[in-house]
Amino acid sequence: MKKKGSLSLLALMLVFSVVLAACGNNNENASGSSSPSASAGASGSAAPSGKPINLYVENEIKNLSQWAASDDISFTVLNNVSEGLYRLDADNNPQPALAQDVAISDDKLTYTFTLRDGIQWSNGTPITAADFKYAWLGEMNPTTATNGYSFILTDYIVGGAEYAAGTGTADQVAIEAKDDKTLVVTLKQPTPFFLRLTSLVPYFPLNEAFVTSQGDQYGLAADKLIYAGPYVLESFDIAAGAVLKKNPTYWDNSNVKTDTINLKVIKEQSTALNAYKAGQIDRVTLASSDVDANKSNPEFGTGIKFRTTYLQFNTKAEGLSNVNIRKALSLAFDSNILAATILNNGSSGASGLIPDLMSGDGTKTFRELNGKVIEANIEKAKELWAQGVQELGSAPKLTLLIADTSEVKDVATFLQSEFKNNLGIDVAIDTKTSKARNELMDNNNYQMAVTAWGADYDDAMTYMDLWTNHTPYRGNYESSEYDALIANAKKETDDAKRADMLLQAEKQLVDTDAVVAPIYFGGYSFLQKSNVTGLIYHPYGNPVEFKSAVAQ
Amino acid sequence: MKRYIAKRIVYLVLTLFIITTATFFLMKNLPGTPFDEEKLALLTQDQRDQIYASYGLDKPVIVQYVNYIGNIVQGDLGTSIYYTGQDVKDIIVDRIYPSALVGLQAILLGTVIGLILGVLAAYRHNSGWDYAAMIVSVLGVSIPNFVLAALLQYYIGLKWGILPVAFWESYDSSVLPSVALSFGVIAIIARFVRTEMLEVLQQDYIVTAKAKGLGQMAILSRHAVRNSLIPVITILGPIVVNLLTGSLVIENIFGIPGIGSLFVDSIKTNDYATIMGVTIFYSAFYVVVMLLVDILYSLVDPRIRLGSGRE
Numbered sequence: 001m002k003k004k005g006s007l008s009l010l011a012l013m014l015v016f017s018v019v020l021a022a023c024g025n026n027n028e029n030a031s032g033s034s035s036p037s038a039s040a041g042a043s044g045s046a047a048p049s050g051k052p053i054n055l056y057v058e059n060e061i062k063n064l065s066q067w068a069a070s071d072d073i074s075f076t077v078l079n080n081v082s083e084g085l086y087r088l089d090a091d092n093n094p095q096p097a098l099a100q101d102v103a104i105s106d107d108k109l110t111y112t113f114t115l116r117d118g119i120q121w122s123n124g125t126p127i128t129a130a131d132f133k134y135a136w137l138g139e140m141n142p143t144t145a146t147n148g149y150s151f152i153l154t155d156y157i158v159g160g161a162e163y164a165a166g167t168g169t170a171d172q173v174a175i176e177a178k179d180d181k182t183l184v185v186t187l188k189q190p191t192p193f194f195l196r197l198t199s200l201v202p203y204f205p206l207n208e209a210f211v212t213s214q215g216d217q218y219g220l221a222a223d224k225l226i227y228a229g230p231y232v233l234e235s236f237d238i239a240a241g242a243v244l245k246k247n248p249t250y251w252d253n254s255n256v257k258t259d260t261i262n263l264k265v266i267k268e269q270s271t272a273l274n275a276y277k278a279g280q281i282d283r284v285t286l287a288s289s290d291v292d293a294n295k296s297n298p299e300f301g302t303g304i305k306f307r308t309t310y311l312q313f314n315t316k317a318e319g320l321s322n323v324n325i326r327k328a329l330s331l332a333f334d335s336n337i338l339a340a341t342i343l344n345n346g347s348s349g350a351s352g353l354i355p356d357l358m359s360g361d362g363t364k365t366f367r368e369l370n371g372k373v374i375e376a377n378i379e380k381a382k383e384l385w386a387q388g389v390q391e392l393g394s395a396p397k398l399t400l401l402i403a404d405t406s407e408v409k410d411v412a413t414f415l416q417s418e419f420k421n422n423l424g425i426d427v428a429i430d431t432k433t434s435k436a437r438n439e440l441m442d443n444n445n446y447q448m449a450v451t452a453w454g455a456d457y458d459d460a461m462t463y464m465d466l467w468t469n470h471t472p473y474r475g476n477y478e479s480s481e482y483d484a485l486i487a488n489a490k491k492e493t494d495d496a497k498r499a500d501m502l503l504q505a506e507k508q509l510v511d512t513d514a515v516v517a518p519i520y521f522g523g524y525s526f527l528q529k530s531n532v533t534g535l536i537y538h539p540y541g542n543p544v545e546f547k548s549a550v551a552q
Numbered sequence: 553m554k555r556y557i558a559k560r561i562v563y564l565v566l567t568l569f570i571i572t573t574a575t576f577f578l579m580k581n582l583p584g585t586p587f588d589e590e591k592l593a594l595l596t597q598d599q600r601d602q603i604y605a606s607y608g609l610d611k612p613v614i615v616q617y618v619n620y621i622g623n624i625v626q627g628d629l630g631t632s633i634y635y636t637g638q639d640v641k642d643i644i645v646d647r648i649y650p651s652a653l654v655g656l657q658a659i660l661l662g663t664v665i666g667l668i669l670g671v672l673a674a675y676r677h678n679s680g681w682d683y684a685a686m687i688v689s690v691l692g693v694s695i696p697n698f699v700l701a702a703l704l705q706y707y708i709g710l711k712w713g714i715l716p717v718a719f720w721e722s723y724d725s726s727v728l729p730s731v732a733l734s735f736g737v738i739a740i741i742a743r744f745v746r747t748e749m750l751e752v753l754q755q756d757y758i759v760t761a762k763a764k765g766l767g768q769m770a771i772l773s774r775h776a777v778r779n780s781l782i783p784v785i786t787i788l789g790p791i792v793v794n795l796l797t798g799s800l801v802i803e804n805i806f807g808i809p810g811i812g813s814l815f816v817d818s819i820k821t822n823d824y825a826t827i828m829g830v831t832i833f834y835s836a837f838y839v840v841v842m843l844l845v846d847i848l849y850s851l852v853d854p855r856i857r858l859g860s861g862r863e
Binding site for chain 1: 582583584585587588589590591592593594595596598599600602603606631634635636637638643646647702705706709710713716717718719720804805806807809810813814817820821822
């Protein structure tokens with residue numbers, strides 16, 4: 001009887017499907033971009049190279065206007081349909097992209113880029129040095145750029161900060177398009193990672209004529225953009241995803257082996273896993289709970305992200321103004337247990353603020369140079385706590401502020417139980433939406449909060465610079481020694497000396513002053529179909545390169 | 553009747569105005585801003601102010617409100633901040649189609665099956681049919697649709713490979729979410745129809761019809777079912793609004809680019825124009841459907857005369 005029931009159900013569905021398929025088609029044409037595109041048809045074009053690759057992103061593609069984009073998903077798309085002067089390779093080293101090479105002056109302040117011959121936008125217009133100048137100035141200008149990323153240019157380029165603040169003019173910004181092929185940039189201070197910066201989206205070129213011709217429509221649809229990267233967008237819908245096609249006008253298109261990349265939006269991790277198993281997508285990021293079941297799968301892999309999650313202490317808050325209390329809390333939890341048993345996703349316990357593998361002095365990584373600046377030590381934590389309580393007169397009542405994401409909730413519960421077991425204290429957890437958490441922090445209305453920072457570029461400065469602004473969000477930390485270390489590191493031309501100052505700064509921030517307690521370094525686990533190769537995932541900046549990806 | 557409808561439309565506009573006003577001021581009390589605050593924190597206050605100013609967020613709330621109402625009257629729902637520069641009207645139009653298709657199919661499927669089950673249960677009262685139909689109905693109400701969705705996705709999508717697991721690619725993509733959503737409708741409709749049918753079947757006019765020598769089928773289709781439909785229409789109003797405007801959970805599970813997730817996301821991201829746009833759209837849809845339901849009554853049951861009684 002059960003079978004009969006499901007059969008008649010199927011029959012009914014069939015009837016409906018005929019009726020509705022008809023109206024579906026009409027609507028498809030009317031609603032344009034949101035219409036389901038036949039994925040099978042994609043492979044129809046004469047394809048001499050690899051099969052289409054199907055990937056997904058975990059949230060909507062918010063916007064593709066370079067001056068507005070600030071999230072990883074927009075960057076995922078933009079990095080593959082456009083390009084900067086340099087592009088990161090599989091080892092995260094910058095390789096010439098739209099630039100052919102660069103001449104760096106002896107004082108390491110002036111960069112003279114020479115663009116490649118014959119590079120052009122997807123509409124046939126040549127890509128010139130002026131396109132870079134236009135894009136960079138626009139990013140600095142708060143009336144045109146709204147993504148909050150101007151600092152990534154103005155911190156380095158002479159005249160940028162003044163222009164952004166409205167006290168200087170565009171002419172005073174040291175970006176010079178000498179001729180169509182030559183771009184000269186002067187930096188405020190020697191910046192060993194400047195070439196890496198030019199691989200980031202805010203450093204991509206924009207064609208002024210095209211951007212102004214589109215007005216406020218720029219970037220809102222696939223035909224309202226022009227492309228300089230290995231792929232062009234065939235279609236794009238905020239909520240459904242994007243279809244990327246090989247760009248025939250790209251300078252290195254002979255090395256682009258895949259004609260079509262389908263990028264879907266899937267917000268549910270379990271849905272993504274099912275879609276992966278059903279063969280609808282070629283790679284999936286695993287939830288912690290799915291890791292153990294898939295560890296023995298040959299398609300399993302792990303990767304890291306330059307993203308450190310840490311406890312931010314408010315150094316002006318009641319109780320936490322005492323450095324011994326802060327130190328005690330920093331030492332009272334074992335983040336290796338957290339990473340191995342609770343997160344279980346490729347993350348690792350933090351041994352400092354600067355993540356594993358981030359560059360140090362050019363030969364060794366920062367972590368190799370600085371070792372462990374934080375390590376659980378329960379005995380010492382108890383001692384410091386007792387000392388702090390004595391100095392304060394009584395044990396402080398503590399509340400931990402967190403955002404309401406499942407991972408952070410797990411972390412907070414772990415910290416709570418560690419503080420209880422190791423220090424014998426009850427810490428309350430205050431869970432807010434991330435907007436509300438930010439507002440409380442900005443308003444100096446918190447004691448300590450779990451927060452995270454993802455590196456914008458491969459250098460410790462991307463972290464260390466944050467605590468020089470003395471804001472409540474950064475714990476009201478104000479130390480002239482620390483500020484001096486950072487300021488001097490910015491001026492230093494010798495890589496080893498510069499690294500040394502940053503090493504000291506990390507020790508001071510984490511150990512001596514205990515302003516932050518690093519918890520874990522971000523990582524992820526994934527499954528990837530064995531026939532797909534050449535997908536390059538970066539731990540920072542642009543998340544992924546499709547350029548060399550191939551599906552056999 | 554005409555006067556009644558005209559009056560209802562005035563009320564309708566008034567209702568929408570109140571909803572719009574209330575939502576606007578409540579929304580402005582949400583913590584945070586529509587921007588990426590961590591990035592914004594790296595800018596100077598002047599730069600931040602300029603960004604706020606470019607969206608008109610520097611003005612007093614009351615001025616923003618007046619501007620907003622002015623724009624709405626001209627049919628302009630504004631542009632999204634989160635989806636930078638996208639027209640809110642376009643976003644809603646793009647996102648409503650998948651939600652509406654899935655919702656409509658769920659309603660059709662649910663109503664037809666629910667009707668059949670309900671009629672069957674009442675007609676064969678206290679028989680195996682009745683019990684079976686009511687078990688289905690209880691299950692339909694008590695099992696959350698996301699559980700069903702997950703089961704359907706796992707078995708029909710993944711294990712048996714009959715239909716796509718997720719995404720919005722072809723018509724097939726809409727089948728599983730529609731089925732998942734239809735269970736609740738089946739359950740509600742079946743119960744309502746059964747209860748009402750049982751009552752109708754006791755009525756004098758049914759006895760008269762039987763005495764006239766009408767056949768069973770004729771009695772059922774001509775008298776019993778038609779008279780049982782009134783409560784179904786009442787309940788169908790809210791169901792239509794609910795389902796056509798999308799379900800966040802179902803949309804997320806099946807990766808459907810629908811409007812349900814848009815609404816929730818817009819609130820989480822403080823995307824003011826989108827929150828307002830979707831709220832206005834939802835409420836307008838709701839009040840219009842309610843009006844249509846009232847008009848439908850008079851068509852199904854001529855005894856109900858709109859506007860003739862005291863208002």
